[in-house]
Amino acid sequence: MSRLKVGIVGATGYGGAELIRLLSNHPYFHIYSVYSSSQEHVELAEVYPHLAHLTYTLEQIDPVQMAKDIDLVFTATPSGISSKLVPQFVNEGLKVIDLSGDFRLNSEELYKTWYKKEPASQKYVQQSVYGLTEWFNENVQSSTFVANPGCYPTATLLGLAPVVKAQMVKEDSIIIDAKSGLSGAGRALSHVSHYAEINENMKIYKVNEHQHIPEIEQVLKQWNENVQPITFSTHLVPMTRGIMTTIYCTLKGSYTIDELHNLYTNSYQSSPFVRVRKQGTFPSTKEVSGSNYCDLGLTVDARTNRMTIVSVIDNLVKGAAGQAIQNANVMMDFEQQTGLHVLPVYP
Template identity: 55%
Template structure:
């Protein structure tokens, strides 16, 4: 199967190259960027004598003729325009931006960009791989989830679907490494500002908030608006979500671990930690795993959920390739069986 990548010079695009270069079923047919006519290794020297392909201009008709799947690793506000160019062409589109995840009015409010046509966004399937396999398999247009929503939703889904928590009690404490902000220059992600520092940002206004709420409401109509607070960690990769929810039933940690283990029994990328052990971001770095730990506080009746992912892998490129595997009928783990990097 031939695949193309648009937006190859960003971190998500670089991760797609790393994964797809060794994928046994996908062949990188072409790579594209607004920067063009020079080899990708000049942008990313670690690819020297590994991937020497030149960046090409973006011609949707030519890409659709040559490839079976195109990955859009371009910023929000751009990906939606590109997705529209591929509409009605014989190619599957996997968009890593937020352009296809929300209704137009909600998107404009939170992303501050003009939304794509509603007729296009309504065709997109939300690509949370573990939960929407059949929909993904039947679609040609996938809205790859955001990094924060992936870790959050995988952590919350079992108790939200089983309706064992108070629907108005969800509080999410989210932390991400600086690569989540991309390669653009910004003061807060510069070394001097981020190193040996810990910063809260976008308090009560992060654009992933409505995406999380939309999916939680799909599983339980009674879910109320959530509290979602994001922080910047002085690390390159990784996301840790700590979610606090009030239980509506008298359940202990062991019982809830059984629920999670049964829910994710056939999902190889979800690892439920044993009782009283909790994951850290380094334990999933460079991999497509999501590790989840749980603990019920019997004093308060609250459940604490810890969910960790690599934001560039399970939170972006890894899940995008997982979705491509599902579309093509391959094993979900194909080309993604990386052991996490440690230390």
């Protein structure tokens, strides 16, 4: 079959660079063009020397021309930018996978409160589907516009989904302790990303204010309308890639680890990118680095009747570019794994 032409808007960010890395090996998608609003006409290799063998020049964003040139566009732009760009692409008939947070929340007021920006038009929010493919596969398959989940929500929701959907945990007991590598903060320089600030250091940030909180709660409530507000804490750790979420929740009944482990293995038996670890073993971030895998480890404390779930992903792959390509595969009726057969980089 002829390859589909795709474009990448926001190619100068880390998410854009990962899209280029992964799509370069895709048998059915061809990167036709890359776009930037801040570095037009610059050679891509000047921005990312590790891509020196590629001859792309960053092009001006022109939705009308793009609709003539390409079939699908990935928008790896900051929140507040996609809300203005994506509707133009949709109106021109382009298929869109948006990696920002602009189309994930159903409520305008929630978006204003948590993102501190003006929301996208509800017309387009309602057209989009939430792309957590493991649980919304049919929605993605029938869509032409996907809102790619956030990195923290991906790790958290994949960890919680089986027990929340089965209503096995107390709805007011969910606590998430999340840690991320520095690439999650983006490529722009700030005091947070300064070497002297993060080296040999660990920081909690956006305490009770992280914009991914309402996204997580919105999906949890779709699975169980009785879920109460969660406690969600995020930390920066001195590594480049990776997210680890350690999730605590109180069980409603006396479930054994065998029962819970069977629930998870059965829930994800048809999900090629979710790997449930053997009982008594727990994943680390390096074991998924550079890959589209989410690894899960489970345990139950019989003294407290609390379940602990450990979920790890690469924030730039399963938490962004890899999941976006997975969604594009499903949208175009390809196998989910197409172009994503990438083993973790280890050590």
